[in-house]
Amino acid sequence: MVNSSIYPVKAEVKSLNFYYGQVHALKNINLQIPEKKVVALIGPSGCGKTTLLRCFNRMHDLYPGHTYSGEIVLHPDEVNVLSKDVDPIEVRMRISMVFQKPNPFPKSIYENVAYGLRVRGIRRRSILDEHVERALRSAALWDEVKDRLHSMAFNLSGGQQQRLCIARALAIDPELILFDEPTSALDPIATAKIEELTNELKKEVSIIIVTHNMQQAARISDYTAFMYMGELIEYDETGKIFTKPSKKLTEEYITGHFG
Amino acid sequence: MMAEESRKSRPRFKKRSLLYSDSRFGRFRRWREKLIELLLFLSAFASVAITFMIGFILIVESIEFFKVVSIWEFLTDTEWTPLFAEPRYGILVLLSGTVVTSFVALAVAIPIGSIVAIYLSEYASSRVREAVKPVLELLSAVPTVVYGYFALLFITPLLQRLNDEIPGFNMLSAGLAMGIMIIPYVSSLSEDAMRAVPMYLREGSYAMGATRLQTALKVVFPAAFSGITAAYILAISRAVGETMIVAIAAGLQPNLTFNPLDSASTITSYIVQVTLGDLPHGSIGYQTIFAAGLTLMCVTLFFNVLGHYLRRRFREIY
Ligand SMILES: Nc1ncnc2c1ncn2[C@@H]1O[C@H](COP(=O)(O)OP(=O)(O)O)[C@@H](O)[C@H]1O
Ligand SMILES: [Mg+2]
Numbered sequence: 001m002v003n004s005s006i007y008p009v010k011a012e013v014k015s016l017n018f019y020y021g022q023v024h025a026l027k028n029i030n031l032q033i034p035e036k037k038v039v040a041l042i043g044p045s046g047c048g049k050t051t052l053l054r055c056f057n058r059m060h061d062l063y064p065g066h067t068y069s070g071e072i073v074l075h076p077d078e079v080n081v082l083s084k085d086v087d088p089i090e091v092r093m094r095i096s097m098v099f100q101k102p103n104p105f106p107k108s109i110y111e112n113v114a115y116g117l118r119v120r121g122i123r124r125r126s127i128l129d130e131h132v133e134r135a136l137r138s139a140a141l142w143d144e145v146k147d148r149l150h151s152m153a154f155n156l157s158g159g160q161q162q163r164l165c166i167a168r169a170l171a172i173d174p175e176l177i178l179f180d181e182p183t184s185a186l187d188p189i190a191t192a193k194i195e196e197l198t199n200e201l202k203k204e205v206s207i208i209i210v211t212h213n214m215q216q217a218a219r220i221s222d223y224t225a226f227m228y229m230g231e232l233i234e235y236d237e238t239g240k241i242f243t244k245p246s247k248k249l250t251e252e253y254i255t256g257h258f259g
Numbered sequence: 260m261m262a263e264e265s266r267k268s269r270p271r272f273k274k275r276s277l278l279y280s281d282s283r284f285g286r287f288r289r290w291r292e293k294l295i296e297l298l299l300f301l302s303a304f305a306s307v308a309i310t311f312m313i314g315f316i317l318i319v320e321s322i323e324f325f326k327v328v329s330i331w332e333f334l335t336d337t338e339w340t341p342l343f344a345e346p347r348y349g350i351l352v353l354l355s356g357t358v359v360t361s362f363v364a365l366a367v368a369i370p371i372g373s374i375v376a377i378y379l380s381e382y383a384s385s386r387v388r389e390a391v392k393p394v395l396e397l398l399s400a401v402p403t404v405v406y407g408y409f410a411l412l413f414i415t416p417l418l419q420r421l422n423d424e425i426p427g428f429n430m431l432s433a434g435l436a437m438g439i440m441i442i443p444y445v446s447s448l449s450e451d452a453m454r455a456v457p458m459y460l461r462e463g464s465y466a467m468g469a470t471r472l473q474t475a476l477k478v479v480f481p482a483a484f485s486g487i488t489a490a491y492i493l494a495i496s497r498a499v500g501e502t503m504i505v506a507i508a509a510g511l512q513p514n515l516t517f518n519p520l521d522s523a524s525t526i527t528s529y530i531v532q533v534t535l536g537d538l539p540h541g542s543i544g545y546q547t548i549f550a551a552g553l554t555l556m557c558v559t560l561f562f563n564v565l566g567h568y569l570r571r572r573f574r575e576i577y
Pocket of ligand 2: 051
């Protein structure tokens with residue numbers, strides 16, 4: 001199942017098990033994330049996609065009952081981000097996340113994007129300005145907001161808010177970006193914009209995207225992982241998964257027989 | 260047996276009352292709804308009416324007062340000696356006492372209350388929170404007269420040990436006691452507002468590599484700002500209107516001063532003083548309390564309007 005074409009490797013999930021209290025939500029996951037590619041996580045609702053995604057940036061550490069074992073090794077420095085010796089804040093400085101629902105902070109557009117830099121203690125205006133502009137350009141939002149950088153982020157449309165959240169995630173120059181169904185709350189036009197964006201972004205950064213939309217996975221990802229009931233069933237190049245999957249379960253899901 | 264019989268004797272009736280809305284029961288129900296609505300309206304109306312009536316009485320009595328004393332004199336004179344042979348009516352004198360004691364109280368209650376709110380909402384486990392909240396709320400359940408004596412007999416001697424020139428009655432001591440009393444007003448409402456901030460906003464902040472403190476101060480606090488403003492405004496109104504503590508511990512001499520170490524009378528403590536005295540109704544001395552009361556009401560009204568405006572301005576958009 002481990003595919004030799006995945007090279008160079010950005011992150012490696014090894015024997016990952018996850019529990020919500022007593023609920024065994026991820027069962028022995030092994031997965032390699034290639035560098036500067038888009039990996040899609042697909043599978044029926046409740047199969048553990050979000051849970052897996054949130055392991056990468058240690059979001060589960062915020063909740064006392066959530067426990068996990070195994071490793072996620074980040075290359076090239078081979079640090080195991082799940083290790084108890086690694087500060088989750090360090091991890092989140094390298095791996096950023098875009099959520100299902102746009103969640104801009106109650107601040108101006110500029111301050112939203114600058115947030116990640118500010119929490120790192122960066123105060124120099126010139127540095128902030130430069131990063132904010134670059135991130136907004138990368139998120140294809142600059143032209144729409146450049147004249148109102150200091151107005152509240154809430155005044156943007158849903159699609160713009162989500163691109164703002166992407167800009168916020170990009171501003172810290174992450175190595176890996178996690179997207180959790182970033183378009184599920186958006187209309188088709190806003191969705192198309194964000195899909196286009198992931199295509200551009202993968203030139204710079206590795207991407208993992210959770211989606212329940214199989215067409216979306218087929219359109220934008222290079223690799224696809226199919227999960228079912230907490231297990232990773234099949235992981236391969238997207239073309240292969242959608243044309244000739246090797247597992248019966250994958251085929252049934254792809255052809256719409258369940259889920 | 261009995262129940263069975265009566266059920267048998269009225270089968271048609273029961274059916275009708277369920278099926279036809281214009282049956283006798285249906286009509287009765289509609290009447291009852293109307294009656295309840297009327298009663299609810301009347302009680303809502305009564306509270307509004309009473310508020311207006313209080314304002315009306317204050318204004319009418321004050322008009323009598325302002326026939327004798329000009330508004331200009333009232334607002335600019337620097338003496339308040341309504342019972343002297345040469346009476347002077349400068350409300351600024353009493354207002355300065357109110358402002359200073361309230362300022363001291365808020366300087367205690369707003370920072371401490373906000374810190375407590377941040378701790379309870381963002382740091383404390385739910386067990387700690389459930390234990391601490393009722394104890395904290397007890398602070399405002401203590402009768403104010405007890406705070407008054409606490410200020411006079413405990414805080415003042417303590418302050419005098421630091422500086423033996425502080426008089427036995429002073430505004431600092433009264434303000435501090437008032438501040439302690441007001442802490443739960445600030446902390447409780449602010450905490451509610453902060454806890455209402457949705458978790459996905461906090462997660463957004465943590466995901467950017469923020470610490471807990473950064474998340475609390477830079478995201479949760481601003482997101483809850485309108486609720487927190489409401490808490491602060493309530494605290495201000497509470498401080499401005501507080502009577503017993505200042506009457507006991509701040510002294511009753513009208514004194515135009517902004518030094519908290521001085522003794523001075525506030526608008527409220529002046530009103531108690533006159534109300535307890537035996538001034539004849541209708542005398543100008545007696546009418547001063549309505550003018551003072553009206554001033555107080557204008558001040559609290561101002562803060563309520565300000566709070567309303569700020570709340571609308573910063574209303575959370577989720
Ligand atoms: N906070 C939680 N507490 C307990 N169980 C949870 C929690 N979040 C998710 N789960 C359970 O874990 C499983 C995986 O959930 P999730 O990762 O959100 O699925 P997906 O994103 O694929 O729809 C589901 O069965 C879900 O009910
Ligand atoms: Mg999900």
